[in-house]
Amino acid sequence: MRSFLIFSLLFLFCLAVSPETPKSRKKKGPQLLPIQRTSHSRSETKFLLYSNTIEEGCLIEFNQFDTLEKCRFNASLPLVMIVHGWSVDGRLEGWIWKLAEALKSQLTQTNVIITDWLALAHAHYPIAVQNTRDVGQEIARFLEWLEESVQFSRGNAHLIGYSLGAHVSGFAGSYIRGARKIGRITGLDPAGPLFEGMSPTDRLSPDDADFVDAIHTFTQQQMGLSVGIKQPVAHFDFYPNGGTFQPGCHIMHVYNHIVQYGITGLAQTVKCAHERSVHLFIDSLWHNNQHIKGYWCKDMQTFDKGRCLSCRAKRCNILGYHIRKERVPGSRRLFLKTRAQMPFKGWYEQMRREQEIAALSPGKPRQATSICAYTTCEFRCVSE
Numbered sequence: 001m002r003s004f005l006i007f008s009l010l011f012l013f014c015l016a017v018s019p020e021t022p023k024s025r026k027k028k029g030p031q032l033l034p035i036q037r038t039s040h041s042r043s044e045t046k047f048l049l050y051s052n053t054i055e056e057g058c059l060i061e062f063n064q065f066d067t068l069e070k071c072r073f074n075a076s077l078p079l080v081m082i083v084h085g086w087s088v089d090g091r092l093e094g095w096i097w098k099l100a101e102a103l104k105s106q107l108t109q110t111n112v113i114i115t116d117w118l119a120l121a122h123a124h125y126p127i128a129v130q131n132t133r134d135v136g137q138e139i140a141r142f143l144e145w146l147e148e149s150v151q152f153s154r155g156n157a158h159l160i161g162y163s164l165g166a167h168v169s170g171f172a173g174s175y176i177r178g179a180r181k182i183g184r185i186t187g188l189d190p191a192g193p194l195f196e197g198m199s200p201t202d203r204l205s206p207d208d209a210d211f212v213d214a215i216h217t218f219t220q221q222q223m224g225l226s227v228g229i230k231q232p233v234a235h236f237d238f239y240p241n242g243g244t245f246q247p248g249c250h251i252m253h254v255y256n257h258i259v260q261y262g263i264t265g266l267a268q269t270v271k272c273a274h275e276r277s278v279h280l281f282i283d284s285l286w287h288n289n290q291h292i293k294g295y296w297c298k299d300m301q302t303f304d305k306g307r308c309l310s311c312r313a314k315r316c317n318i319l320g321y322h323i324r325k326e327r328v329p330g331s332r333r334l335f336l337k338t339r340a341q342m343p344f345k346g347w348y349e350q351m352r353r354e355q356e357i358a359a360l361s362p363g364k365p366r367q368a369t370s371i372c373a374y375t376t377c378e379f380r381c382v383s384e
C-alpha cells in the first residue's frame with residue numbers, strides 16, 4: 001500500500017504547487033486557432049519517425065518539407081503516433097521504444113512517429129496538464145501540414161496516448177480543422193487528476209476521433225485521487241481485472257524489484273499498474289493470434305459472477321490494436337481478467353456457474369473445461 005501513498009503524495013505535492021485547474025483555462029474551440037496559427041511557425045513538439053535501423057528516430061520538422069523526404073515519410077501508408085505522458089525525469093521512457101518496435105515489426109507498412117513533448121511534460125503536474133492543450137494543437141497542425149504537403153489523410157492517423165498523452169491526443173483530435181476527424185485514438189490509462197469528472201471538451205472523449213478506445217489499469221483511489229481516470233472516455237473502455245489494480249504489481253513484488261534493481265526498481269513498481277495498459281497493448285501486437293476479449297458488463301462484481309461472458313450481439317470486443325472498430329452510441333465498459341505477465345491472455349475455467357452461463361447463451365454448445373491451457377491460470381473462466 002505504501003507505493004500508492006508515495007505516488008499519490010507526489011501528485012498531491014504537485015497539485016499544491018499550482019492552484020490553477022483546467023477550468024480556469026481558455027475553453028478550446030476553433031475561434032482560437034487563427035491566433036495560434038500566425039504566432040507559431042515552429043513547433044515545440046518533436047516528431048521522430050521511428051525505424052528499426054535509426055537509433056533515436058529521424059526528426060521531422062514542422063513546415064520543413066525536406067525533412068519529410070530525408071526521413072522517408074511515406075504518405076500513402078497509415079501513421080501511428082505515440083504520445084507520452086507526464087515526465088518526472090525529462091527522458092523518454094523505455095516503454096516508448098518497446099511500443100514503437102512492436103508496431104514497426106508487426107505492422108511493417110506503417111509510419112511510426114514518436115511525439116516528444118518532454119519540454120512541456122517535464123514540469124509540475126498541473127503545469128504539464130495545462131500544456132496538454134498546446135501540444136494537442138501542435139499535433140493537429142502537424143497533421144494538417146501533412147495533408148497539405150504530402151496528401152496524407154487524417155483518417156489514416158492513429159494516436160496512441162499514455163496517461164497525460166491520452167488527453168493530448170484528445171485535444172489534437174478536437175483542434176484539427178475541417179469536418180473530418182482523426183481515424184483513431186487509443187488512450188492507455190488516461191490520466192485521472194484534473195481530468196476526472198470534467199466535461200468531454202476538457203479531456204479525451206469519443207468525439208475526438210472516428211474511433212476511440214481506452215484501457216484503464218490503475219484507477220485505485222487514494223485520498224480522493226486516482227492516477228488513471230475511472231470514468232469511460234472512449235467508445236470502448238476496457239477495465240482489465242476491474243481496472244483498479246493489476247496482478248503482479250503488489251507490494252511483495254515491490255520488494256523483489258528493489259532487491260533486483262535497487263531504487264529504480266521502486267519507480268518501476270510504482271508505475272507498474274499504470275504502465276500495464278501499455279504492455280497489454282504491446283502484447284496485442286506481439287500475440288495477435290491470441291486475442292484477449294473484453295465483455296460488456298455493469299461492473300467487475302457482475303463479471304466475476306460469470307454473468308457477462310457472452311459475445312452475442314457484439315457484447316464483446318478485442319483488447320488492443322486489433323479491436324473491432326465499430327461505433328456504438330456513448331461509451332461501453334468492457335471487463336476481462338489477465339495473467340500477471342506477458343502473454344497476458346488466460347482462459348476462463350468453467351466451474352459451478354456453468355448452468356447459469358448456459359442459460360444466458362442457450363444456442364451455444366457447451367465446450368470442454370479443459371482449455372485452461374496455462375498452468376498458471378489463476379482464475380475461473382469459461383470457454384470462449
Ligand SMILES: *[C@@H]1O[C@H](CO)[C@@H](O)[C@H](O)[C@H]1NC(C)=O
Binds near residue numbers: 074075076077109
Ligand atoms: C509507399 O508505400 C506504398 C505502399 O506500400 C508503396 O507502394 C510505395 O512504393 C512506397 N513509396 C516509397 C517512396 O517508398
